[in-house]
Amino acid sequence: MADSPTDKPKRKPEILARRSVARSRLFHVEEIDLRFSNGVETCYERLVGSGRGAVIIVPMQADGSVLLIREYAAGTDRYELGLPKGLVEQEEDLLAAANREIMEEIGFGANRLEILGALTVAPGYMSHTTHVILAQDLYAKRVPGDEPETIEVVPWPLQNLTKLLLCEDCTEARSIAALFMAREKLMG
Structure with missing residues (x-):
């Protein structure tokens, strides 16, 4: 990894579930249920890319x-x-x-x-x-x-x-x- 200003990398949240909530010719919207390392659970929405970029x-x-x-x-x-x-x-x-x-x-x-x-x-x-x-x-x-x-x-x-x-x-x-x-x- 390139020089990073962080002291140590944080542990990524655990993905508990994923749901597709909308899809068009260009966009795919997904909800993801997450659990952070401190135990907090929340739901995020994100636009999912094609993977190729x-x-x-x-x-x-x-x-x-x-x-x-x-x-x-x-x-x-x-x-x-x-x-x-x-x-x-x-x-x-x-x-x-x-x-x-x-x-x-x-x-x-x-x-x-x-x-x-x-x-x-x-x-x-x-x-x-x-x-x-x-x-x-x-x-x-x-x-x-x-x-x-x-x-x-x-x-x-x-x-x-x-x-x-x-x-x-x-x-x-x-x-x-x-x-x-x-x-x-x-x-x-």
């Missing part, structure tokens, strides 16, 4: 600019500026998924792909993990994707990351965290 890709051009995308986000009902991302398909490894996603969304593949880490969003009630992938040595290649409209590609100098954070349409936490992770990696 997702990738978010930081595609870097040779000039030091990152290729962002602007696409419609139904959750906020607006166009959002962020990084290419998508679910990992069945039997697909993380780097292959990342390369496929950038070919679909920005029209480039990468000769060099590197896993930088993993992110969770709201881990108190979501089991979904997004893997951050740095993509370098890009080459032009577009493959068909599942997007309902053409995605706008926006090159942005990574050195101007602070200015990007001032843009009102750049608020997606995974994109922001992944950009900082890539900047730290590239700066050595």
Whole structure:
């Protein structure tokens, strides 16, 4: 385990029961009855992920600019500026998924792909993990994707990351965290 600020790991609660309470095309809501090490029992609800997770890709051009995308986000009902991302398909490894996603969304593949880490969003009630992938040595290649409209590609100098954070349409936490992770990696 990476350096952790905790003195010692806590014992996880015992799962007493699980129940599926709702399911849609995208989401599975589960209730879990838990017993904590101090004897307290409680019920939690959580969104259960697919298990394969997702990738978010930081595609870097040779000039030091990152290729962002602007696409419609139904959750906020607006166009959002962020990084290419998508679910990992069945039997697909993380780097292959990342390369496929950038070919679909920005029209480039990468000769060099590197896993930088993993992110969770709201881990108190979501089991979904997004893997951050740095993509370098890009080459032009577009493959068909599942997007309902053409995605706008926006090159942005990574050195101007602070200015990007001032843009009102750049608020997606995974994109922001992944950009900082890539900047730290590239700066050595």
